[in-house]
Amino acid sequence: MVLPNGYHVKFGPTEWEDASAEGFAVPRTKVVSGVCRSNPDELDEEKWIWGVCPEDFAIEFGDLWFAVNGGGGGTWGVVTSVSLQLHDYLPYNFFTVSPLEECTAILPKVQEFQAKYYMAPSLLNVTNERSLACSSPEVVGQLYCYGEEDVMQAWTKFLELNDSTDSVACLWHRVDASSDDPIMSYPEMMLLQTNPRFPGIIGDSPPPSPLTVPPGLSNTLVPQSWIDESEENIDIVLKNMLSAVPYYAFGVATASLSDQANSLPQTLRDAATMTQFITIGFESDEFNIASFWSDLFPKMYDISDKTKFPAVYQSNHAGPQLFGPRKDDWTKPCPLEWTLEERKEKCISGQEAMYGTDILSRLEAIKVAVDPGFMFNCHGCIGNNLDVAKAPEVPPEPVQPSSASVDQPSSASSASTYAAAISTNVGRIVVATADD
8 A cells, every 4th residue: 555655555454363262253353463564666566675663663463453454445545455255155146026917016025025035034034144144235125145046945934924925026136046058157247238339347336426426315324233222123124215225235244354443333343224304404394204413323333422413324335515403403414505604614524424433533543543634534534624624734755664574463462652743733645455
């Protein structure tokens, strides 16, 4: 990775400890180690020289690992290489609703089936493990599953509970892992969408446009713990959401597959789904649906501690004018009639509503230390709304690192130095990738 101050660095976890007793499926990262490149002008990778970074680096590699893993893109530097650990291949199954006319009439029932399969699988005699092995985008009647298939049995059970077993054939098993028919690869499927004018080229989705997403658009996280309180809460989500169907891609044990040293909010990992509610200053009575901040937020989240706002938004497709509620009353939306400056002063920022108060504070401190000159200052990114971003310092010239290696403890096991970063506005820092 190349940092704003010109350093070429790489890093990754080097020590772990077992966290299974706490419910985690992967070890906890204890130490993150990294090195700097002493010849950044050399283009031949075989001649690159890696070694210990200068002693006056002010942030540990654990902070950088924390920031890069979950802290948003476009703000920490330029990632040139990443190493990933892949999972074992599992059989793939795809289900969709039949286009027959008699089947389109039951789409609301299909929507309810999806909600219960993903958020309350026990109601359909489906195990949590099987439910987590499936996911869906915001499309009614599409289920993508890995491993052994039980969707058709669950669909039949759902129809039996609703006295409508004559609709079993409306859910198609379009891709069957047990079939001898070859499964089309992802590139092959994408090439089916090519425009005859540009053969072999895939169009952007969404396509280029002078318009952005709606200014206040937000994807709001729905806690699984709240769904578990009552089956009625599923109906509340379906009735009050603005999208066609919630986004169901929180499977494969998202809550437990964390090294506990990253900046992805736990509320996102613990979410049952995400969807769009009214979170901006419209009168919800106009739509005959609930306002998120006044009607749903206090029920879904613990807001007793007024010094710590929880992470309630997911950053994907966030609108450019996204804000949380008013600072003086978290049950009231940020008024649209206020000027932008008023909203910045009197409303919870979009960044705080995405990351929560604690995580955002740490990320902002790391940002100031890594990029004091705010070379990477994208709209809505970490630190973009800080006063220092408007009048940044000029970062110092990087010094040449030595040739030895170094280990620095991650914040998962030791006190972080991030609190001092903002006060001193340090200019030299190390970031690295997981490339070996």
